[in-house]
Amino acid sequence: AQSVTQLGSHVSVSEGALVLLRCNYSSSVPPYLFWYVQYPNQGLQLLLKYTTGATLVKGINGFEAEFKKSETSFHLTKPSAHMSDAAEYFCAVNPPLSQGGSEKLVFGKGTKLTVNP
Amino acid sequence: EAGVAQSPRYKIIEKRQSVAFWCNPISGHATLYWYQQILGQGPKLLIQFQNNGVVDDSQLPKDRFSAERLKGVDSTLKIQPAKLEDSAVYLCASSSLTGVGETQYFGPGTRLLVL
Numbered sequence: 001a002q003s004v005t006q007l008g009s010h011v012s013v014s015e016g017a018l019v020l021l022r023c024n025y026s027s028s029v030p031p032y033l034f035w036y037v038q039y040p041n042q043g044l045q046l047l048l049k050y051t052t053g054a055t056l057v058k059g060i061n062g063f064e065a066e067f068k069k070s071e072t073s074f075h076l077t078k079p080s081a082h083m084s085d086a087a088e089y090f091c092a093v094n095p096p097l098s099q100g101g102s103e104k105l106v107f108g109k110g111t112k113l114t115v116n117p
Numbered sequence: 118e119a120g121v122a123q124s125p126r127y128k129i130i131e132k133r134q135s136v137a138f139w140c141n142p143i144s145g146h147a148t149l150y151w152y153q154q155i156l157g158q159g160p161k162l163l164i165q166f167q168n169n170g171v172v173d174d175s176q177l178p179k180d181r182f183s184a185e186r187l188k189g190v191d192s193t194l195k196i197q198p199a200k201l202e203d204s205a206v207y208l209c210a211s212s213s214l215t216g217v218g219e220t221q222y223f224g225p226g227t228r229l230l231v232l
Contacts, residue, residue, distance in 0.1 A: 109159050
């Protein structure tokens with residue numbers, strides 16, 4: 001079964017520093033890949049997604065992610081952290097069609113980002 | 118455009134009681150999902166509807182959980198009887214199109230505490 005691994009349940013950065021949140025998936029065939037953000041007591045909001053085409057994907061709020069097939073990774077980055085980026089971030093996949101593709105999202109366990117002043 | 122609406126936002130019940138959650142998707146969205154998010158974990162799909170038909174309910178504990186979407190618009194998720202391990206946030210999501218890669222839009226969730 002498809003799985004998603006997010007390295008580090010908690011990441012802490014200083015305001016203005018680089019944000020790097022790691023995501024790896026388990027599949028020999030690339031799935032569709034998503035990053036969602038969840039602010040306290042709110043639902044999930046899509047940051048960005050990769051389906052096909054360019055492997056560097058730009059999303060909202062200055063975030064971007066790069067799909068690397070050789071590393072089965074889809075890490076999320078932002079050059080300069082802002083206090084408002086403090087939230088929990090989830091990586092998710094749609095399993096590929098060749099593996100019984102499904103519209104359901106399979107989520108990682110999440111990474112909580114803290115931004116220090 | 119209004120987002121996905123859910124109610125109630127919070128619910129506290131005792132074990133063995135029943136509870137129901139309501140979801141109204143974004144207007145025109147044919148696909149509706151219910152996810153369960155246990156503290157410290159990512160959301161897990163419980164059930165997916167396409168209009169008023171069930172597409173995937175493989176992870177729904179059918180001995181206690183039920184869901185319906187009778188008119189293909191809003192949906193209700195019920196738990197009867199509730200167990201302590203059902204304490205979680207229940208998220209509803211919808212998407213306009215069917216197919217892998219489509220964006221799902223999430224509601225704010227219902228936080229359930231079972232005592």
